[in-house]
Amino acid sequence: MAESAVGFLLERLAPVFENKLKLFTGVQAEVIFLKGQLELIRAFLRAADALEESDEELKVWVKQVxxxxxxxxxxLDELELVQVHNHTNGFSIYLSIRNMKARYRIAHELKSINSRMKTISSNRKRFLSKLDSSSEASNSITRGNTWHDQRGDALLLENTDLVGIDxxxxxxxxxxxxxxxxxxxxSVTGMGGMGKTxxxxxxYDDTEVRKHFKACVWVTVSQSCKIEELLKDLAQKLFSEIRRPIPEGMESMCSDRLKMIIKELLxxxxxxxxxxxVWHMYEWEAVKYALPNNNCCSRIMITTRRSDLAxxxxxxxxxxxxxxQPLKEDEAWDLFCRNTFRGDSCPSYLIDICKYILRKCExxxxxxxxxxxVLATKDKRRIDEWDMICRTLGAEIHGNxxxxxxxTVLNLSFNDLPYHLKYCFLYLSIFPQDYLIQRMRLIRLWxxxxxxxxxxxxxxxxxxxxxxxxxxxxxxxQVAGTTSDGRVKTVRIHDLLREIIVLKSKDQNFASIVKEQSGAWPEKIRRLSVHGILPYWQQHRSVSQLRSLLIFGxxxxxxxxxxxxxxFKLLSVLDYQDAPLKKFPLVVIDLYxxxxxxxxNTKVKxxxxxxxGKLHNLETLDLKGTSVRELPVDILKIQKLRHLLVYQFKVKGHAQFHSKHGLxxxxxxxxxxxxQKLCFVEANQDRGMIIRQLGExxxxxxxxxxxxxxxxxxxxCLSxxxxTNLHALSVASEGENKVIDLTFLCSPPPFLQRLYLSGRLQELPSWIQSLHGLARLFLKxxxxNYDPLVYLQDLPNLAHLELLQVYNGDTLHFMxxxxxxLKVLGIDKFDGLKQVTVEKDAMPCLERLSIGRCELLKKIPSGIENLTKLKVLEFFDMPDELMKTICPHGPGKDHCKVLHIPDVYSTYWRDGGWDVYALDSFSRDCSARSGTVMRSHEPRIQWKV
Structure with missing residues (x-):
């Protein structure tokens, strides 16, 4: 991590040498000296980072760096603050003296830092020989002497010791x-510890496999693999496998010669x-041409933690x-009990504790x-010991x-990361356990x-x-949730991997996590993540170096x-999401x-x-879900603002379904x-001036x-x-009966992927057919007066189509x-619709179909049995006559046509919420009113940009 810190600071120094940050006398030379020392130290910090866990002296040195x-x-940040105050606060003797004092203090402290850095750099030489010898030791460790012992043991497991493998x-x-x-x-891929090897x-050892292939060789690729060594290892094992003597001089052969020998052998x-x-793509690239494509049904197997490589x-x-994939719940319990209780069953009084620990293993x-x-060594009568492990699993990982x-197995993945990814990955430690992290939130925070x-x-x-x-x-x-068009929406981290990076984050003073009133903070706090309770007991603690403050629950x-x-004058991140905040925090006025x-999702109005207007460096202002309805003109001073989100959904029954409050x-x-993101702006003000401004x-x-x-x-349309960079566009008219006229748009944004139109269309814009990248289309x-499907059916990447009160005709025909x-289709409030026809091979990828409020539609879609990949069929506020046709005990004959669909629902809007009935519930009563499964106040579909 020290390598990451150094690399990060070197990037921060770049503006200094590009004259973006002017330096006063005496500081320029100090900064140049600092940069030189950092570049020298950075050259071997990666090796030091990887080995500091096993060498206390080296660990202290890395911490000093x-x-x-x-x-x-x-x-550097304080220096920038001084210069800003110098230019913005006007002239006064007091301010001039104060800034001068600050300059001298910064110059003095920078000189002190360089003095310490010089000492640290000179001490570096003492570690060079240690790092060289440790590097060799590390290579042997990686090849099998330490962590690979666990993998070696895995290779020797009997079939009776394994679960979930068949x-x-x-x-x-x-x-x-x-x-x-x-x-x-x-290729077989998965996270470390998943059981790939x-x-x-x-x-590899299966009798059927060994009979099928004439030559079988297993090569282990170390994390610090050298290509020549890998090729020599492969060649030696091949000569042994086919019982031929190893050629003289093979130890000194170059990689090209080794590849030729391997190719001739095979x-x-x-x-x-x-x-x-296999850790890196270059390792595969280096050996693949040595393995001939000889049309003999030869096979290569790769195990790797990297999905892209696989x-x-x-x-x-x-x-x-x-x-x-991870073990299923029953398989995990079987493996857990075998190893914990050595063949005995889990005592009933320990089941809840064991189930909790097992859930953490995921x-x-x-x-x-x-x-x-670890648990196998505990006294089964001491419930308190088992409960302690349950409550302090993170500390147990660190100390046991x-x-x-x-x-070590999981740390290897972290150590293999380039420095710019280490910070990003470690940042995940600030989120609470089991927290679903929104992709764009994480990106903006990074x-x-x-x-x-x-x-x-x-x-x-x-x-x-x-x-x-x-x-x-x-x-x-891990991906936790995706959108209907396949984009990653939320991510999460494995519980135990999170425990490890929380410990690493604390050890590296990267972030401090507060979950209770007791406990000690580090001397200097750079990032503070508060989970559930504010630390009143630390009220007078200095946090002058605090960079980020995030509050959860x-x-x-x-x-x-x-x-x-x-x-905390250096704060760059302040995240109050979902906090019980009622007023805009005044403290931000000094946070340059x-x-x-x-x-x-706060109550700010x-x-x-x-x-x-004073937040000149603000890049993200997220007011989504607040009661803010107007932004002051001072916001125009924030020239670096990239993301402005100010809107709130309002759901009051069907009349205002999917509507939003804008600003x-x-x-x-x-x-x-x-x-880059502006959602949602009300356009009916200032006689259309805002509309013309959008083009800027x-x-x-x-x-x-x-x-x-x-x-x-x-x-x-001109705006x-x-x-031309627009990926998502949402447009709503002034009301349900008001027209949106987009026919003036001659050249639509070429990269448009998502389009949401709410308002009357005199005709469907012809340019929609040219949007080959369009993945989501919502029309409301x-x-x-004509079937829109004809104009939409050939869009090559359309994955989600929602149609609400779009067509006045009586038939929809999917050809x-x-x-x-198309994976998701919604049809809502087609007042004249009487028939939906689905031809064979139409919508071959459809997984979810929702039909609602079509009062004249009395039968399920004709040809619905052709939708072989359909997983969910939902009807909301549909006539009882239609529901009776799919009741197994009712008068209808269409029940067999929906038997291939795993989930069939009937949903009704009642008293401000949704009543949801599953097929097995309403099948018992063809009035489709019995057996409520779920009550929800959430909108069925959210129209987002």
């Missing part, structure tokens, strides 16, 4: 033996080569990638085996030697923290999204000014460095102009040139407009044509071979 780097970063084993054997005659790659070894043979634990290596060879075999090994191997550096041709959001994908590919975080708030009277301010924005909104926001990716007037249609109140990618 990290502390000095943090202090230097703080000084199904994936059978699948992999089938892939190996059957399939194309050419060489293909079978164990599974593949059992496949040519004409049906071979199986397994590469265990997918790429398999796809390019027409192979397969198997994503190993089906991860290595975690189950490791923790059950029996769990060291488990911790950007505000300064972890993301823009690359040429990409925005910071693009780069952050790449970082997130990389962490997903490495199986360090706090029932009662105290003014931050009272809680931290000394202030603040980049992220979230008041989402007003944003003071004299405060918000009144300043007329000159076009001055905010950096805006050329960086916009998401735009939401409410109350668009018909007379502003041409200006609106939209200028927004269109009231067209054969159309809507090829």
């Amino acid at each position: 990290r502390d000095v780097v943090h202090e230097a970063e703080d000084l 199904r994936p084993k059978k699948k992999l054997i089938e892939w190996l033996i059957n399939g194309c005659p050419g060489r293909s790659v079978i 164990t599974l593949v070894k059992k496949v 040519q004409g043979k049906r071979y199986l080569v397994v590469f265990g634990d 997918f790429t290596s398999s796809v390019e060879s027409n192979g397969k990638a198997y994503n190993l 089906g991860l075999p290595l975690a189950i085996v490791a923790i059950s090994g 030697g029996k769990l060291d191997s488990f911790k 950007i505000a923290e300064g972890f993301i550096e823009a690359k040429e041709g990409k925005t910071k959001e693009d780069v952050a999204d790449d970082y997130l994908k990389e962490l997903l590919n490495r199986n360090l975080i 706090v029932g009662e708030l105290v003014s931050l000014g009272k809680l931290f009277p000394s202030g 460095h603040l980049r992220y301010l979230s008041l989402r 007003m944003v003071p102009g004299h405060i918000i 009144k924005a300043p007329t000159e909104i076009g001055n905010l040139k950096s805006l 926001l050329t960086q916009l990716r998401r735009l939401g407009i409410l109350k668009l007037r018909e007379e502003d249609a041409m200006d609106f 939209i044509e200028r927004l 109140w269109s009231c067209l 054969c071979g159309k809507f090829k990618k």
Whole structure:
């Protein structure tokens, strides 16, 4: 992590040398010296970071580097504050003297930092020989002397020791033996500790597999693998397998010569080569051309923690990638009891404790085996000891030697991360246990923290999204929820992996997590995450270096000014999301460095102009779910603002279904040139001036407009044509009967993926058919006189289509071979609709179909049995006559047509909420009113940008 801190500071120093931050006399030289020392130290910090756990002296040295780097970063930010005050506060003798004192103090402290850095750098030389010898030791460790012992033990497990292996084993054997005659790659991927090596070894040793292949070789790839060593290892094992002597001089052969020898050995043979634990793409790239494609049904197997590597290596060879899943609940319990109670059953009084601990393991075999090994040594009569482990599992992982191997396995994935990803991954420790982390919230927080550096041709959001994908590919975080068009919506982290990074975060002084009144804070706090309770007992603690404050689940708030009277002038992130906050926090007025301010889902009603206008570095202002309805003109001073979210859903029955409250924005909104997301702005003000201003926001990716007037249609279309980066657009007219005229739009945004239109359409815009990237289309109140499906059915990437009061006709016809990618379809309030027809091969990917409030529709869609992938069929507020047709004991004959659909629901809006009935409930009473399953006040579908 020290390497990450140094790399981060070096990036922060870049503006200094680009003259963005002017330095006064005496400081320039100190900064240059600091930069030179940092570059020298950074050269070998990665090795030191990886080995500090096993060397206390080295650990102290790394901590010294990290502390000095943090202090230097703080000084740079303070220097910027001094310069800002110098330029903005006007001239006064008092301010001039105060700033001069601050300058001298900063210069003195920077000189002191450089003196310490010089000493640290000189001490570095003492560690060089230690690092060299430790590097060799590390290589041998990685090859098998320490953590690989656990993997070696896994290779020796008997079948009776394994659970949940039969199904994936059978699948992999089938892939190996059957399939194309050419060489293909079978990859097995999953997070560390999932059991990839164990599974593949059992496949490799299977009698059927060994008979099928003439040469079988297993090669273990170390994390610090050298290509020549890997090729030598492969060649030696091949010579041994085919019983031929190893050529003289092979130890000194270059990689090209080794590849030729391997290729000659395997040519004409049906071979199986397994590469265990491949970490990087270059390792696969280095060996793949040595393995001939000899049309003998040869196979290569790879185990890896990286999903992208597994997918790429398999796809390019027409192979397969198997994503190993956690154990099922019953399998996990079986494995847990076998190892904990050694064949005996779990005592009834320990079941709840054991079930809780097992839930923390989340089906991860290595975690189950490791923790059950600890529990096996405990006295089963001492319930208090078991309960203690249950309550302090994180401390147990840190302090119990029996769990060291488990911790090492997961730490390897962290150590393999490049420095810019280590900060991003460690940041996940600030979120509470089992918290679903919204993707865009995380991306905006990373950007505000300064972890993301823009690359040429990409925005910071693009780069952050790449970082997130990389962490997903490495199986360090998991997708928790996706949108209907396949975008990642929320992510989460495995409970035990979270425990490990929380410990690492605390050890590295990266973040402090407060969950209770007791406990000690570190001397200097950089990031503070409060879970459930504000720390009153620390009221007078200095937090002058605090960079981030995030509050989760706090029932009662105290003014931050009272809680931290000394202030936190360097704060860049303040996140109040879901907190019981009633007023805009006045404390932010002095936070020049603040980049992220979230008041989402609070009770704030007003944003003071004299405060918000001072936040010149603010990039995200999240007021979604608040009662704010108007923004002050002072917000136009925030030229760096990238994300402005100010809206609230309102659901009051069907008449205002999916409606939103927007905001009144300043007329000159076009001055905010950096805006990427603007939702939702009311357009019926200032005689359409705002509509013309929108064209100035050329960086916009998401735009939401409410109350668009018909007379502003041409200006609106002209503005939209200028927004060439737009990915999502939501437009609502002034009311249900008001027209949206988008026919003036000649060149729609080329990258538009999501389009939401609420209002009457005299005709469906012809340009919609040209949106080949369109994945979501919601139309509401269109009231067209012709079937819109004809114009939408060939959109190649349309995954979600919602139609609410869109068509006045009596028939909807889904034609054969159309809507090829559609997964979700909603049909709502088609007053004249009497028949829906689905031809064979229409909507072949449809998974969810919702039909509601079509009073004349008395039969289910004709051809619904053709929708073979349909998982959910939902009717809401539909006639009883239709529901009777699918009741198994009713008069209808269509029950058999929906038997292939796992979930069939009937939903009714009653007294401000939804009553939901499952098919097995309303089948007992064809009036479809018995057996309520769920009561919900949430909208069935949310219209989002």
